Amino acid sequence: MRLLEFQAKRLLAEQGIPVPESRLLRSPSDVSGIPLPAVLKAQVPIGGRGKAGGIRLAADQNEAAAIVKDLIGSEIRGYPVRAILAEAQTEIKREIYLAVLLDKRANQPMVMASAAGGIDIEQVAEQAPEQIVIRHIDPFIGVPAYTIRCLAQALGLDGVGGFGALLSRMYSLLGSHDATLVEINPLAETTNGLVALDAKVVLDDKAAFRHADLFASLSEEQEQLASRGRGADPGGAQQLAAERGITFVPLDGDIAMIADGAGTGMLTVDLIQDAGGRAANFCEMGGHSNAEVMCQAIEVVLANPRTAALLISLIGGMTRMDEMANGVVQYLEHNELHLPVVVRMYGTQAEIGRATLRDVGIDTFENLPEAVERVVALAGEQVPWPY
Amino acid sequence: MAILIDGNTRVLIQGITGAVGSFQTRIMQKYGTQVVAGVTPGKGGRQVHGIPVYDYCAGAVAHHEIDAAFGFVPARFAKDAALEVIDAGIPLLVLTAEGVPDHDMLTIIHYAAAKGTTVVGPDTPGLVSPGKCKLGVHPNRVLLEGHVGVLSKSGALSYEVCKTLTENGIGQSTVVGIGGGPFWGLSQESVLRMFQQDPETKAIVLLGEVGGTMEQEAAAFISENMDKPVVALIVGRAAPEGARMGHAGAIIEGEEGTAASKIRALADAGVRIAYRPSEIPLRIRELGV
Numbered sequence: 313m314r315l316l317e318f319q320a321k322r323l324l325a326e327q328g329i330p331v332p333e334s335r336l337l338r339s340p341s342d343v344s345g346i347p348l349p350a351v352l353k354a355q356v357p358i359g360g361r362g363k364a365g366g367i368r369l370a371a372d373q374n375e376a377a378a379i380v381k382d383l384i385g386s387e388i389r390g391y392p393v394r395a396i397l398a399e400a401q402t403e404i405k406r407e408i409y410l411a412v413l414l415d416k417r418a419n420q421p422m423v424m425a426s427a428a429g430g431i432d433i434e435q436v437a438e439q440a441p442e443q444i445v446i447r448h449i450d451p452f453i454g455v456p457a458y459t460i461r462c463l464a465q466a467l468g469l470d471g472v473g474g475f476g477a478l479l480s481r482m483y484s485l486l487g488s489h490d491a492t493l494v495e496i497n498p499l500a501e502t503t504n505g506l507v508a509l510d511a512k513v514v515l516d517d518k519a520a521f522r523h524a525d526l527f528a529s530l531s532e533e534q535e536q537l538a539s540r541g542r543g544a545d546p547g548g549a550q551q552l553a554a555e556r557g558i559t560f561v562p563l564d565g566d567i568a569m570i571a572d573g574a575g576t577g578m579l580t581v582d583l584i585q586d587a588g589g590r591a592a593n594f595c596e597m598g599g600h601s602n603a604e605v606m607c608q609a610i611e612v613v614l615a616n617p618r619t620a621a622l623l624i625s626l627i628g629g630m631t632r633m634d635e636m637a638n639g640v641v642q643y644l645e646h647n648e649l650h651l652p653v654v655v656r657m658y659g660t661q662a663e664i665g666r667a668t669l670r671d672v673g674i675d676t677f678e679n680l681p682e683a684v685e686r687v688v689a690l691a692g693e694q695v696p697w698p699y
Numbered sequence: 700m701a702i703l704i705d706g707n708t709r710v711l712i713q714g715i716t717g718a719v720g721s722f723q724t725r726i727m728q729k730y731g732t733q734v735v736a737g738v739t740p741g742k743g744g745r746q747v748h749g750i751p752v753y754d755y756c757a758g759a760v761a762h763h764e765i766d767a768a769f770g771f772v773p774a775r776f777a778k779d780a781a782l783e784v785i786d787a788g789i790p791l792l793v794l795t796a797e798g799v800p801d802h803d804m805l806t807i808i809h810y811a812a813a814k815g816t817t818v819v820g821p822d823t824p825g826l827v828s829p830g831k832c833k834l835g836v837h838p839n840r841v842l843l844e845g846h847v848g849v850l851s852k853s854g855a856l857s858y859e860v861c862k863t864l865t866e867n868g869i870g871q872s873t874v875v876g877i878g879g880g881p882f883w884g885l886s887q888e889s890v891l892r893m894f895q896q897d898p899e900t901k902a903i904v905l906l907g908e909v910g911g912t913m914e915q916e917a918a919a920f921i922s923e924n925m926d927k928p929v930v931a932l933i934v935g936r937a938a939p940e941g942a943r944m945g946h947a948g949a950i951i952e953g954e955e956g957t958a959a960s961k962i963r964a965l966a967d968a969g970v971r972i973a974y975r976p977s978e979i980p981l982r983i984r985e986l987g988v
Contacts, residue, residue: 575853
């Protein structure tokens with residue numbers, strides 16, 4: 313879960329990391345009592361807000377109210393603005409980049425820092441990689457004092473109070489909250505010490521069970537205050553998939569696809585493309601599936617109205633094919649099919665599953681390429697959407 | 700020979716008394732795997748399919764020589780279960796759980812490295828040396844004993860490819876599922892190194908996917924350290940940027956994560972590229988293996 317800026321800063325503040333005084337605004341009438349002069353920042357879950365006009369300065373309340381009126385309901389890089397963070401403007405001596413994250417290459421946490429803060433770190437990595445300092449952290453030891461001294465020197469922060477405590481707190485936030493990224497960019501050096509001016513925190517969804525209350529309250533806040541990008545979810549298929557815990561990625565074609573594994577799902581989407589078709593989605597049920605999940609997955613992918621045919625691509629390991637066929641039949645008992653369905657079925661109890669599907673008039677194949685060719689041909693015969 | 704497991708491997712099953720654990724243990728036993736002990740906390744003293752059950756791994760290793768542990772343990776308990784296996788000094792651990800938190804995986808990987816345990820997974824169907832030992836949930840009929848090593852991030856994709864190899868009379872030395880990431884106990888590079896050293900493996904099939912940089916690292920290893928031929932299939936050519944394609948690690952973030960970039964790196968390293976499973980037996984035949 314990627315947190316909104318104000319959520320990330322609240323976590324930082326809870327750890328004792330200095331952030332500017334702030335208020336969250338939902339409408340122009342909320343501006344009374346905000347710190348002035350203020351920086352007004354649109355709370356959207358995407359970078360590059362400043363360039364897109366999502367960060368503005370206000371000298372007084374009237375100016376702030378006008379900016380809030382202007383921003384609320386507008387779109388920043390495709391995301392409608394529903395909340396604005398008003399922060400006290402900070403006198404900045406200079407800006408630094410500082411992040412702690414889990415490094416996938418090294419299987420270790422790491423600190424990434426640069427004296428060139430305030431700008432896109434990927435741009436720095438590309439144009440001036442020598443300006444980025446990286447230190448890996450042994451998870452059994454934590455951040456040693458010499459690493460802090462070494463980073464302070466590299467950042468020109470020798471003798472600046474609070475750096476060691478700040479870095480240690482970022483690192484402890486990473487572990488205590490199951491974060492995969494805690495990034496402060498820019499970290500401002502001010503006359504009053506170091507202040508986190510912008511923050512990005514990503515929490516590991518796989519660890520939600522350890523922080524059930526925190527995840528629930530953060531999600532609820534995001535639902536109220538941020539929205540998905542526009543137009544991404546025809547028919548609400550994505551929403552339905554999320555409610556049911558089914559992996560679903562919308563694509564721009566017209567062949568709905570369901571697989572029982574991630575790798576074979578990606579392969580099926582690739583083969584559809586190679587055969588001249590376009591998949592409408594990627595959908596994967598996982599390796600321990602049952603009839604109920606199969607039925608729900610069909611409901612999910614067919615919620616998207618831009619579908620001309622459905623391919624179900626199954627090669628069971630633990631999943632039983634007779635169960636999968638029962639799931640398809642279960643769907644047919646409650647729904648009328650408005651498009652052709654092709655099923656590729658191989659693995660445990662496949663003979664029984666294929667017989668069950670034959671009885672309800674559904675084509676089955678043992679080989680994936682044949683099934684793909686068939687579904688691409690059938691989709692081509694359909695009247696293209698919109699009907 | 701084969702790699703990691705063979706006919707002499709003695710296996711411990713964690714979570715042996717559960718429905719899935721018990722069922723899959725029976726299938727492994729029937730395949731010929733020597734399952735010598737099981738562990739389920741609180742169920743010590745029982746037997747499952749004639750296999751003695753212990754409360755803790757320590758109890759099992761006190762009574763049996765154990766070469767490998769296979770965990771049917773849900774993700775939220777995976778760390779504790781893995782630390783117990785590592786602490787008991789068992790040299791190989793297969794982590795099947797999907798959705799193990801990243802911080803837990805780092806702890807497992809570091810503890811395993813410190814104590815000398817090799818960890819396969821997480822999110823893997825396991826591994827199998829056909830005809831010798833199955834430490835996994837692969838469908839038996841896609842497997843055939845032979846000389847092609849297979850390594851895959853995806854379980855189902857490895858079934859698909861083994862099915863094609865087997866139908867074409869091409870057997871496998873060992874099939875290793877390294878799992879869906881984004882952190883891996885065993886990397887592609889580590890498995891390639893083992894296959895390179897295994898006298899029984901004559902060629903290798905690498906099944907990769909979008910996300911991360913592991914395939915690029917494998918390509919660098921192949922070009923510098925391998926003389927055995929490698930055939931690769933990378934899936935996710937039609938995957939969009941920024942979407943998680945089912946596996947935790949399968950998300951394109953930047954150019955290096957794309958299938959095209961991985962295919963280029965592997966081709967530059969001399970790897971033969973297949974774009975669909977049916978092309979893999981053809982590439983293998985071209986090699987004269």
